[in-house]
Amino acid sequence: MHDAPGGPAAAVPAGAAAEAHAGTAPEVPAAGGWIGRSLRRAEDRYLLTGRGSFVGDHEVPGTLHLVLVRSYVASATIEAIDASAALRQPGVTAVITAADLAGVAPLRGVLARPEFVATDMPVLAAGRVRHVGEPIAAVLADSAYTAEDAAELVEVSYGELPAVAGVADALADGAVAVHEAAPGNVLVDVTPVSSPGLDDIFTSAAHVVEVRVSTARITAAPLEGRACVAAFDERTGQVVLQTSTQVPHTVRTAVALSLGMDEHQVRVISPDVGGGFGQKCVVAREEVLAAAVARLLRRTVKWVEDRREGLTSGFQAREQFYHVRGAFDATGHLVGLDADIRCDVGAYSCFPVTCGVEVLMAANELPGPYRLRTYRARSRGIATNKTPIAPYRGVSRPQTVLAMERLMDEAGRVTGLGAVEVRDRNLVAAQEFPYRNVMGASYDAGTYRESLARCAELLGHGSWPGVQARALAEGRLLGLGLACFVEPTAYGTASFGMRKMTIVPGYERATVRMDPSGSVIMMVGTHSHGQGHATTYAQIAADALGIDPGRVRLRQGDTELVPHGWGTFASRSIVAGGGAIARASADLAGQLRAIAAHLIEAAPGDVELVGGRAQVRGDPATSVPIDELARTAHHAAHLLPDGLGRGLEATAAFDPEGTFSNATHGAIVEVSPDTGGVRLVRYVVVEDCGVMINPMIVDGQVAGGVAQGIGAALFEELCFDESGQPVSSSFVDYLLPTAADLPDFEIHHLCTPTPRTPTGAKGMGEGGTIGAPAAVLNAVNDALAQVGASVGRIPVRPADVVAAIAEAASRDPVDSRRETQ
């Protein structure tokens, strides 16, 4: 469903994406109009027929299967490792421990800033374990079955230490240090902004609103777990690592650093990847380990994570605690914001983004889509004896939006303006773009207010009090919740550099090559693993080159083949990768026009590429097939003057300045006062990601993200006991949403093309996940407000709801009994 906004002239209906593109993107000539069409995906046919190529599918004869011995205590010294029984098993080749990897350096993610404490993440634990699931030894055997059996026989003697199981433990006086380098367990402590006069503003504000929210530890849980196959190629002297990753070049960097090799001595191949969602955008210890063992033993080594490993030792995310105060003036405008944020980052710092990734983003992006000039935030990353965190789709934005949207609902109540009006007064308006926010980020244009108005209208917000009251009269608790947000996407090197990372991602580089047949391959460092780049990138190139997208193929996921790049994460690919493809394709189109101009004796500027032919603009009589230009450029280059043809290839880079998609999400829920269960009745998204290259794929990204956000809001939680023992180690305990848990999503689009990308497209891969927790929590609280109750933590478990209702009833028994009857 595509709607025109009621708002500014800058926004155009999404159905007119191709026209919008033509009007705002001088770098790509308008031609075929493939951009904006919901083409079926080029990658579907082989995936649907079981012909995909995932890492676990690869097995050459003689492969050694690697199974890990992992710590079953959260904090201990390792006194001894006895592998003798394991080594006696038939079929066992070796048991590798840290002692065998003396030359292998630990992973070390670094932020070059004084508020950050760098710590090492060893590939195998050396003398000390800091979380349950930490790898201690690797068993290598001729089958995975044999290796699993042998791993059971490896005896590890632990000297158990007190575990730091949570933030409160970690910050307590006299707490045991997870790392000696950080005696107070604080690995990051930033105050990136502290506006002068903030305290005075709070003192004199008409309204001060305060919220506390927290979010449980969760994990990305891609259906394909992590996996790798490593080999040593004697012919090239390379370690060849096939791995399920979003970031092949970053894995190459990490392996090269750890193994002390030059980067060209490491080849990383990521074939089909069964989901990543951020968990695979950092480098796993197991990837480095497999490479190290393959080099050590000169054998092919295969490791395929099982789900228990995935849920206990795979990177986790999002255990955060917010205390936020907002100062509002008498007219309901936000005039000051003060936040204290704590993130439980687990035991180690992931590479390369570090354990600061959630901490920094939380403080930097809390203000979101709202106008704000006075802000103070302190954000801390606190070490605990739990599995390390890494980015997970949206990183800290689901939490910052949760905090701000709870704040806005409270402000709407306190000021009497209501949820829609208080947001509308504070959202950045059309005429304010580009808007430089209090942190210095420059928002390109969007439809912040328009998306709110449209979403509220679609949900029937105007008639909601009546609907809700009628349901209450029947004993049913309905709630409506809204969440407005801006989705900063596609950071370039300038933005990442400001974090003071020592390895700074951001640009992307693409090579677009036409072969003598007139077909095109695109080589780029992003990594599609469900996002459909083989389709969308082909649409971009096809428009530039005037050919059918079916003639354009994508090559990715091989550091030997594609230009150096940064992979797929942070909603960057359609902007950074697509931008590089657009630029390289435009260059290649120029070469084709020049060749055609020579052959048909026209000026290059008069030549257009359309429908697979080159011709003088508007004159089909002059046309030459592009296939013929390609053949001439390669096989008959003697017909062309020097400088034309002799191959057909272009390479270009794109380093984005950042794009800002926006959306409003709205949910209607029914809460059962008896069971505490929450049922989603409706879910509405009104989003604006600029030009949609392929609207079907955009909708798919939104829907998948919303499902993950609803999972975080209602179902998913990694639980630990007080000794740091994980107790959610299967899909029986860690609940992913199923089809029965979700309604049909209603997804609507506004379209504000960005001038900052060659195509007008903005990044949009994370928005669904970002908006959903806040919309659902606000809806639950709208329902619970009718009985005087509220909840501030996600997931909202049935027991939390029942307890909140009971607590409210005990506070005001008469009132609450009346209202639930």
Add this chain to the structure above:
Amino acid sequence: MTDVHPIRITVNGTEHELAVEPRRTLADVLRHDLALTGTHVGCEHGICGACTVLVDGLPARSCLMFGVQTDGRSVETVEALGTPEALGPLQQAFTDHHGLQCGFCTPGFLMLVTAFLRETPSPSDDEIREVVASNLCRCTGYQGILRAVRAAADARAAS
């Protein structure tokens, strides 16, 4: 445990004689002994359903079945539903309705729904949702899968 047992199974219409350890899962037999890697293993404890195949026509989690249990039986896997050049109707519906993203869970859904539509040729939307809720997908939010199954059922009814 490491003794091997001879088994004879028919997979996608072709009979195979194999010698397998009793503990070897059907998923491993299919994937590594018969090189049918379209069947994927997502959790190894019977929840996600990525490994769903049909055993004598009924959906089964191939991670929870041993290869020896299929001795004398007939197994269907995703490789039997169509080819990239000639998709089966359910596969066509999945691409038409964007019922897959990364594609890892997809073979399990296709096998699950194949058996479902044979048994229930004219399902209600609620029945579709209930059966799709048997398996897990982390990419799509199930929206495209539900639409694809509806479309495949409708196309079947119309033909």
